[in-house]
Amino acid sequence: MAADNHLTLKQIAGQQTMTEQQFRLMVQVALQQAADAGADQSEIWCYNTIGNSIEVRQGELETLEFNQDSHFGINVYFGQRKGTVSINDLTETAVHKGVQAACEIAAFTEPDPFAGLVDKELMATEFKDLQLDHPNDLTIPQMVESAKACEAVALKDARIKQSEGVSSYNHRSVSLYANSYGFIGANHTTRFSLSNSVIAETDNGMIRDGYYTIGRDVADLLSPENVGELAAERVINKLKQGKIPSGNYPVIFNAELARGLWSHMLSALKGAALYQRASFLLDKRNQLILPEFVQIEEDPFLLKGFGSGNYDSDGVATRKRDIVVDGVLKDYFLSGYSARRLGLQTTGNAGGIHNIIIKSMDVSLQDTMKQLGSGLLLTEVMGQGVNTVTGNYSRGASGFWFENGEIQFFAQELTIAGNLETMFKNIVAISNDVDDRSSILTGSVAIEGMMVAS
The missing domain is CATH 3.30.2290.10 (PmbA/TldD superfamily)
Incomplete structure (x- = not known):
């Protein structure tokens, strides 16, 4: 044609x-x-x-x-x-x-x-x-x-x-x-x-x-x-390259990567992972899983949202609800089937999760880097080294090394490692550079420290 x-x-x-x-x-x-x-x-x-x-x-x-x-x-x-x-x-x-x-x-x-x-x-x-x-x-x-x-x-x-x-x-x-x-x-x-x-x-x-x-x-x-x-x-910013020694450093997942970080948590809160007892967040409802400044809500009614909808794939009416309040886990993501398996009520999530809003702090990415002093701003992760059963996290990575809050050079062929449960509790900032190209709306996420190997 x-x-x-x-x-x-x-x-x-x-x-x-x-x-x-x-x-x-x-x-x-x-x-x-x-x-x-x-x-x-x-x-x-x-x-x-x-x-x-x-x-x-x-x-x-x-x-x-x-x-x-x-x-x-x-x-x-x-x-x-x-x-x-x-x-x-x-x-x-x-x-x-x-x-x-x-x-x-x-x-x-x-x-x-x-x-x-x-x-x-x-x-x-x-x-x-x-x-x-x-x-x-x-x-x-x-x-x-x-x-x-x-x-x-x-x-x-x-x-x-x-x-x-x-x-x-x-x-x-x-x-x-x-x-x-x-x-x-x-x-x-x-x-x-x-x-x-x-x-x-x-x-x-x-x-x-x-x-x-x-x-x-x-x-x-x-x-x-x-x-x-x-x-x-973005590619020109990578032309100045350097090496960093292995060690434990503050790490910032840029807003694009932060979506993936949050998706690991959300996957661990889905009904199938819970009734199969294959989640690092098993039996954590009403417990502190994030710092107290973190608020997360699900909103199926965002206009033009990528995760918006009036009903799920069971036909159940969707609703706006809190997932995390002051760092405390309030609810899961359940279909009718998984809810029955768990003895709970469906949350209207058959077929997937709706728009997730991670409330940002009133701080820019630049201010976050200044607050941390020096560390790694991640722009890419690769590999399949994420285990949402144990929470173990180890992936290839690349990003920008910053000192005194200023970008110094781009570093490649890195490995970052930690445990998701600890990583989420060690979040120190969520900046206001929200990336809206997804159903997970988040700014960059700064973690107090992770193992970085070069």
Whole structure:
């Protein structure tokens, strides 16, 4: 398909209106079919995602793709026997066979005392407009021009030798969840992104870095020129390199990396980790797990949020709630199933965690570095050395060494090590440089001391 023939998201949205109508009819028929087959309960998830993606490298369009993905998931319950089928062929015949197969599978499964829909009264009844859907008339030629402009700015500095490419994508999704209570909910979401990666040359070889912007609404993205400038700035900042001796130093996870740090804690608070007793935060509710200045909340209702939604994948109404208050753990992240396993109530987190807000202190990253004096500002971690069962943490890393609050040089080939439980308790600052490109909203996180090996 030629670039000028690709659909815009506004055209895709019109197309998906018909898709949603078909989904609603298919869901009703499938639920009725399951009931006619003797299922006590049933539930269905379906989605359709369509979009465009391009890649420009060295001023030329290198990749152009039109993506479309559809899915239909079926759960049926005969008492506490569960049958599950997932299909990608969304024809009436395929869905009919899928329901039939799910019912047959249920006959052979072992009863699970925790299986089944959550209580009907927990279903969402209020559907707020969370401003997640912003289809527009952005064309492929316009996407290409933006990508070229981004790359051109990034390559202005002679120290940058080449671009690894500029990627841009936009897509729109429509999804439905329905169950045998008569509940049906629909979501419409868009997402846009632009990213650039560049390479510079040092005495020690080539070094790369980049930047990206992402949002529900293309109007909220940084300009292509700004993305290019930031990509260039980040790699140029790494050109002055040095070595640091091994030792125990203050460590700051920059805001981008801090998201990952918090995600380890959040994973340890999910229901599956708890009922499997595979969490370093097991039985810690109502205990101090962070310094007293730390406050964390979950807010599913942030406008344009990446983790926003009125209901979870059980159909349960979401709610704004405190996770950590004054350093004390107040709640977990539970689906209907994991809640039953733990003898607790669902928290509306089937399918994942919603927007997590880590309350920042009124202090900048620069002030945090001054407060610490000297240490390591991490900009990259790598490897799989994180154990959320024991809390052991050991990863390859790179970042900037600072002294007297000022950046001195970039250091590579480092290893940082600690234990997550201790690391979280040793947080001394959360700066106000919040990175909003994720469903975990946090500033940079400073930890009193970690082992650093070079």
